[in-house]
Amino acid sequence: MNITASHNPKIYNGYKAYWDDGAQVVAPHDVNIINNVNAIEDVRDIKFEGNPDLIQIIGEDIDAAYIEDIHTLSLSPEVDKRHHDLKIVYTPIHGVGRYIIPRSIERWGFDNIIHIPEQDVMSGEFPTVDSPNPEMPSAMQMAIAKAEEVQADLALASDPDADRISLVIKNTKGKYELVNGNQIQILFHYYLIERSRELGLLKGDEYIVKTIVTSETIARIAKKQNIKMFDCYTGFKWIATVMREMEAAGKGRYLGGGEESYGFLPETFARDKDAVSSIPLMCEIAAWAKDKGMTLNDLFINCYINYGYSKERGISVVRPGKSGADEIAQMMVNFRENPQKEIDGSPVTIVKDFLKLEQRNMLTGEVTKLDMPTTSNVLQYFTEDGTKVSIRPSGTEPKIKFYMEVHDKLDKAENYNAKNDWADAKMDRICESLGIA
Numbered sequence: 001m002n003i004t005a006s007h008n009p010k011i012y013n014g015y016k017a018y019w020d021d022g023a024q025v026v027a028p029h030d031v032n033i034i035n036n037v038n039a040i041e042d043v044r045d046i047k048f049e050g051n052p053d054l055i056q057i058i059g060e061d062i063d064a065a066y067i068e069d070i071h072t073l074s075l076s077p078e079v080d081k082r083h084h085d086l087k088i089v090y091t092p093i094h095g096v097g098r099y100i101i102p103r104s105i106e107r108w109g110f111d112n113i114i115h116i117p118e119q120d121v122m123s124g125e126f127p128t129v130d131s132p133n134p135e136m137p138s139a140m141q142m143a144i145a146k147a148e149e150v151q152a153d154l155a156l157a158s159d160p161d162a163d164r165i166s167l168v169i170k171n172t173k174g175k176y177e178l179v180n181g182n183q184i185q186i187l188f189h190y191y192l193i194e195r196s197r198e199l200g201l202l203k204g205d206e207y208i209v210k211t212i213v214t215s216e217t218i219a220r221i222a223k224k225q226n227i228k229m230f231d232c233y234t235g236f237k238w239i240a241t242v243m244r245e246m247e248a249a250g251k252g253r254y255l256g257g258g259e260e261s262y263g264f265l266p267e268t269f270a271r272d273k274d275a276v277s278s279i280p281l282m283c284e285i286a287a288w289a290k291d292k293g294m295t296l297n298d299l300f301i302n303c304y305i306n307y308g309y310s311k312e313r314g315i316s317v318v319r320p321g322k323s324g325a326d327e328i329a330q331m332m333v334n335f336r337e338n339p340q341k342e343i344d345g346s347p348v349t350i351v352k353d354f355l356k357l358e359q360r361n362m363l364t365g366e367v368t369k370l371d372m373p374t375t376s377n378v379l380q381y382f383t384e385d386g387t388k389v390s391i392r393p394s395g396t397e398p399k400i401k402f403y404m405e406v407h408d409k410l411d412k413a414e415n416y417n418a419k420n421d422w423a424d425a426k427m428d429r430i431c432e433s434l435g436i437a
Contacts, residue, residue, distance in 0.1 A: 014396075017029075017030070017033060018271075018272075021240070021244060021271055022240075022270060022271040022272070023236070023237055023240030023241070023243075023244070023271035023272065024235070024236065024237035024240070024272060025237065026237050026238070026241055026373075027374060063100060063103075066100075066276070067100070067103055067104050067107050067276075068107070069267070069269050070104055070107070070267065070276060070277040070280065071104075071107045071108060071280075073266050073267055073277060073281060074108055074280075074281075074284060075191075075192070075195045075196065075199065075201075075284070076195065076284055076287065076288050076291075077108075077109065079284070079287050079288050079291045080108050080109040080110065080283075080284055080287055081109050082287070082291060083110075083286075083287035083290050083291065084109050084110055084111050084112070085110075085111065085112045086110055086112060086153045086154075086283060086286060086287055086290070087112055087114065087150055087151065087152040087153045087154075088105065088110055088112060088113050088114065088152065088153065088154060088155075088156065088283055089114045089115075089116070089143055089146045089147050089150065089152045089154070089155035089156065089168075090102060090105065090113055090114070090115065090155070090156050090157070090279070091115070091116045091119040091120075091142065091143050091146075091155075091156075091157045091158075092119065092120065092122075092157070092158050092160070092162065093119055093126065093128075093129060093132045093134065093139060093157055093158070093159060093160060094119055094121060094122055094123045094124075094125075094126050094127070094128070094129075094132060094160060095122065095132065095158060095159060095160030095161060095162055096122065096160065096161060096162050097158035097162035097275060097276065097279075098120055098122055100162070100276055101158055101162065101275065101276055101279055102115075104276050104277070104279065104280050105279060105280045105283055107280070108280040108283060108284060110280070110283050110287075114146060114150055114152065116142050116143065116146050118142065119142060124160075126160070128142060132159055132160050133159065134157045134158070134159050134164055134165070134166030134262055135164075135166070135181060135261065135262055135314075137178050139157070139166075140155075140157060140166055140168060140178050143155040143156075143157055143166075143168055144168055144176050144177075144178070147168055147170075147176045148176055152176075153286055153290070153295075154167065154168065154169050154282070154283070154286050154296060155167070155168035155169075155176070156168075156279050156282060156283075158275035158276075158279065159262075159275070162274075162275045162276060163263060163272060163273045163274060163275055164261070164262040164263050164273060164275060165184065165262055165263070165264060165275045165278045165279055165282065166178065166179075166262060167179040167183075167184055167187075167282060167296075169295065169296045169297055170295065170297060171297055172297060172301075172416060172417055173417070179296075180260075180312060180313075180314075181214075181259070181260040181261055181262040181314075182214060182215040182217075182260045182310075182312040182405070183215075183300060183312075184258075184262060184264065184282075185210065185214055185215060185218060185258045185259070185260060185264065186215060186217050186218060186221070186300070186303060186310075187282070187285055187296065187299065187300070187303075188256055188258060188264050188266065188278070188281070188282070188285075189208055189210075189218050189221055189222070189255075189256060189258075190221055190299070190303045190307075191281075191284075191285045191288065191299075192208075192255045192256050192266065193206075193208075193221060193222070193225050193227055193255065194225075195288065196255065197225065202225075202227075203253070204226070205251070205252050205253055206227050206228070206252065206253045206254075206255050207227065207228040207229065207230060207246065207252045207253070207254060207255065208222055208227055208228075208229050208230070208254075208255050208256055208257060209229070209230045209231075209232060209239045209242050209243070209254075209256075209257030209258075210229065210230075210231060210232075210257065210258060210259065211231070211232055211233060211234045211235075211238070211239070211258075211259040211260065212231050212232065212233060212234070212352075212354070212378065212380065212390065213234060213259075213260055213378075213380075213390040213392070213403045214258070214259055214260040215260065215310055215312055215405060216310065216386075216388060216405065216407070217303075217304075217307060217308060217310040217407075219231075220307045220308055221303070221307050224306075224307060227255070228252065230242045232372075233354075233372065233373075233374075233376050233378075234259060234261070234376075234378075234392070234395075235259075235395075236257075236259070236263060236265065236271075236272045236273045238373070239257040239258075239259070239265065240271040240272070241373065242257070243257070243268065243271065254268050258273070259273070260312065260314070260403065264278045265277075265278070266278060266281050285299070298413075301410070301413045301416050302413075304410045304416070305410050305411070305412070305413070308407060308408075308409060308410070309407065309408050309409060309410035309419055309423075310405060310406065310407045311405070311406055311419075311420060311423035311424070311427070312403065312404065312405045312406075313403075313404045313427045314401060314402070314403050314404075315401070315402040315404070315431060315436050316394070316397075316399040316400070316401050316402075317331075317399060317400050317401075317402070317436055318397075318398060318399045319398055319399065319400070320398045321398070324398050325398065328393050328398070328399075328400045329393075331400055332377060332379070332391070332393065332400070335379055335391055336353060336355070336379060339351050339362075339379075339381070340381050340389075340433075340434075341362070342383070343381060343383050343387050343389060343430055343433060344383075344385075344387065344426055344429045344430050344433065346383040346384045346385040346387060347362070347363075347383060347384045348362050348381050348382070348383050349361065349362055349363055349382055349383060349384050350362065350380075350381075350382040351379070351380070351381055351382075352370060352378075352379070352380040352382075353378075353379055354370060354372060354375060354376040354377070354378040354379070354380075355375050355376065355377050355378070355379075356375075357369055357370045357372060357375055358370060376392070377392060377393055378390060378391070378392040379391045379392070385406075385407075386406070386407035386408070387404070387405065387406050387407070387426075387430070388403075388404075388405040389402065389403065389404055389405075389430065389434070390402070390403040391403075402431075402434060402436055404427050404430050404431070406423050406426050406427060406430075408422070408423070
């Protein structure tokens with residue numbers, strides 16, 4: 001069990017429960033835990049007499065072994081040595097990554113780690129940010145400022161429990177900006193597949209995993225490189241479920257898995273998103289790009305030229321309290337009972353309803369079953385022009401989330417900024433049509 005507020009404001013402190021494989025619990029264990037909690041009518045009914053002999057205090061021996069195992073993930077150790085002085089800004093945002101992540105980065109051979117002293121202070125009060133969520137630009141302002149000050153190659157952050165990763169790079173206009181979670185996933189998958197292909201490591205049985213609300217560009221990369229890809233629900237317990245099932249069947253080699261909410265896992269010896277391994281891997285990707293005369297931004301553009309351009313945007317509509325929860329529930333009912341027929345002028349061709357586990361072809365009326373392990377209150381619209389819109393209530397906060405993704409071709413690097421402007425304008429119109437502008 002892990003007691004943490006994770007990336008959320010401190011008022012949402014809670015716990016994560018794990019099973020014997022190191023992954024967060026799924027059914028029936030999650031249901032059984034909640035049933036036992038709900039059966040308690042009074043705190044005085046809780047009877048617990050712990051056995052101290054069952055408690056094992058872990059320390060340096062585990063840390064050292066863990067860091068060594070993480071280093072085995074490196075695909076470009078010689079590149080790391082050549083670019084050992086890569087300028088890397090890192091902040092733990094007051095969390096537990098403060099000590100182990102710099103050690104992990106250094107083990108990969110990078111020795112120019114630039115800290116932000118104010119955010120190295122471990123504190124559950126998160127004194128320098130309103131919220132320690134690395135998805136939010138406000139949480140990364142000090143990292144961006146430090147990157148500008150030292151002209152860093154990249155700036156990285158882990159959230160307070162050190163499972164999510166945030167990335168800041170310099171864009172084509174020379175300005176440091178926060179990379180979104182989908183782009184982080186694209187970079188990881190692109191590198192792991194492309195570099196493995198370069199090294200002759202792809203044997204034909206490799207697979208990757210992404211969540212259903214994560215960029216379809218990853219699916220395009222996998223398809224073109226003949227890598228099997230699994231889609232699963234949001235939450236790393238579902239990525240771990242795929243890993244467990246593949247191992248039980250004796251099938252495939254896991255390359256990596258992640259979700260748009262800034263979590264990635266490049267290893268099999270852990271079963272939850274992991275910034276301790278993802279951050280040095282991202283440093284290696286930056287070094288690999290630099291070795292080819294490119295920046296991380298150049299790498300994005302190269303990927304989009306080869307596999308198709310995409311841009312994503314997430315919008316969270318917050319509705320606190322009981323009335324807010326009722327409003328969110330009614331919004332989902334409205335979207336489910338009155339599905340969009342078109343989005344920004346493009347006809348909706350497919351609607352996926354994961355609560356009913358049904359996929360409807362809006363052109364033919366054909367309904368097929370969705371092969372998922374359980375139901376989930378998620379709706380997805382896919383349009384003729386490649387747009388994808390996903391809608392789901394948050395599982396941890398009083399909000400409903402909208403995920404937008406638009407696609408097009410990118411023929412050359414010079415058109416990248418114009419394509420971004422096109423995508424932003426298109427997503428603005430989508431927000432307006434959904435009533436969330």
